[in-house]
Amino acid sequence: MLVQNLRRVSASREIFSIDSFSLMPGETVALVGPNGAGKTTLLMTLALLHLPSSGSIRFDGTLAAPDNLLALRRRMAVVFQESLLLDMSVAANLTTALRIRKVGRKEAAARAGKWLNVFGVADLAPRQARSLSGGEAQRVSLARAFAMEPDILFLDEPFASLDYPTRNTLLNDLGRVLKQMNMTTLFVTHDYSEIPFLAEKTAVMYEGRIVKYGSNREIFGEDFFERQSWIPWA
Ligand SMILES: Nc1ncnc2c1ncn2[C@@H]1O[C@H](COP(=O)(O)OP(=O)(O)O)[C@@H](O)[C@H]1O
Ligand SMILES: [Mg+2]
Numbered sequence: 036m037l038v039q040n041l042r043r044v045s046a047s048r049e050i051f052s053i054d055s056f057s058l059m060p061g062e063t064v065a066l067v068g069p070n071g072a073g074k075t076t077l078l079m080t081l082a083l084l085h086l087p088s089s090g091s092i093r094f095d096g097t098l099a100a101p102d103n104l105l106a107l108r109r110r111m112a113v114v115f116q117e118s119l120l121l122d123m124s125v126a127a128n129l130t131t132a133l134r135i136r137k138v139g140r141k142e143a144a145a146r147a148g149k150w151l152n153v154f155g156v157a158d159l160a161p162r163q164a165r166s167l168s169g170g171e172a173q174r175v176s177l178a179r180a181f182a183m184e185p186d187i188l189f190l191d192e193p194f195a196s197l198d199y200p201t202r203n204t205l206l207n208d209l210g211r212v213l214k215q216m217n218m219t220t221l222f223v224t225h226d227y228s229e230i231p232f233l234a235e236k237t238a239v240m241y242e243g244r245i246v247k248y249g250s251n252r253e254i255f256g257e258d259f260f261e262r263q264s265w266i267p268w269a
Contacts, residue, residue: 036081036187036219041090043076050076051243053090058187063213063220065230065251068240074223075191077240081221082189083108094186109136112180113189116196118172120164120179125151128164129179136183150178153212170201177209181216188213190222194229206232227255 036058043050051073058064058081066074079085081092083104092099099107120128129147130140138146151157154174159167167175173193180188194202210232213220222233230237230251237254239247247254 037093038081039091039093041077041080041087041092043073043080043085044088049243051080051240053077053245056238056245056248058219058221060186060219061217062236063218063234064222065234065237066221066223066240067225067227067230067237070225072240073243074240078113078189078191078221078223082111082113082187084113109183110186111189112183112185112187113191114173114176114180114193116192118164118167118169118176120167120172120175122165123163124160125156125162125164125167125175126160128175129182132179133182146182146184147178150182151175153181154178154208168201169197170205173197173205174208177212181212181218186219188218188220190220190233192223192225195224195226202229209233230255 038053038056041051041053041056066078068074076085080087083092083099094107094110097103097107121131123131126144126147129150130143133143133146134140148157148160151160154177156171156174156178159171159175164172164175176193194205197205206229212218213233220233222229224230235251236249237247237251238245239254
């Protein structure tokens with residue numbers, strides 16, 4: 036994915052302005068920055084769920100435009116802080132999303148089973164989504180996202196509302212899956228301790244701009260974990 040001169044203006048205020056940003060196949064990038072920096076708005080725009088005010092977004096050289104927006108959007112999956120599961124069974128949440136994308140019934144059932152299993156929640160398949168704990172619901176959301184077999188995965192603070200032990204086991208599991216799948220991922224977080232589990236590079240966003248972008252080592256330095264109080268946009 037390659038982005039150029041991407042801007043979003045809302046009520047005459049600039050929400051973000053990105054001269055140039057790329058996310059190459061297999062790259063895992065954390066997007067960090069303070070509240071209100073524009074991370075969610077940028078993620079939604081890159082995922083083609085919001086339109087930019089100006090600028091271009093390309094996937095494999097194809098320029099995103101009104102006539103191919105839906106097709107391109109189907110190559111991406113997004114997981115938010117709230118799991119946004121539909122009020123139906125866990126299995127149906129996955130198969131319904133796949134059926135909407137024209138996946139056949141048998142294939143949809145097989146993929147749903149596979150990904151629920153990968154995220155350790157195969158036994159929850161018959162349960163109603165609304166009866167799940169926060170951690171279970173996020174595992175199901177991740178399984179649903181991977182079942183789409185997206186080219187790019189967008190994660191917007193998916194663990195922010197989970198308790199610490201739940202979050203940690205999920206970070207480990209998701210990190211392993213991202214590596215195994217070589218999944219191209221943009222991961223928004225305000226918690227730096229999550230970054231090394233999921234991302235190899237970090238983009239720092241401040242007041243609507245990407246002010247730093249590089250490998251975790253370049254951005255944070257060698258002894259990042261000993262310096263948790265460091266503020267990278269300062
Ligand atoms: N629909 C909207 N209309 C106007 N302003 C918005 C809208 N959505 C977000 N904003 C503003 O854009 C800025 C960036 O918000 P957001 O992308 O949610 O930041 P972050 O995710 O980094 O906390 C904030 O100042 C927010 O108030
Ligand atoms: Mg946000």
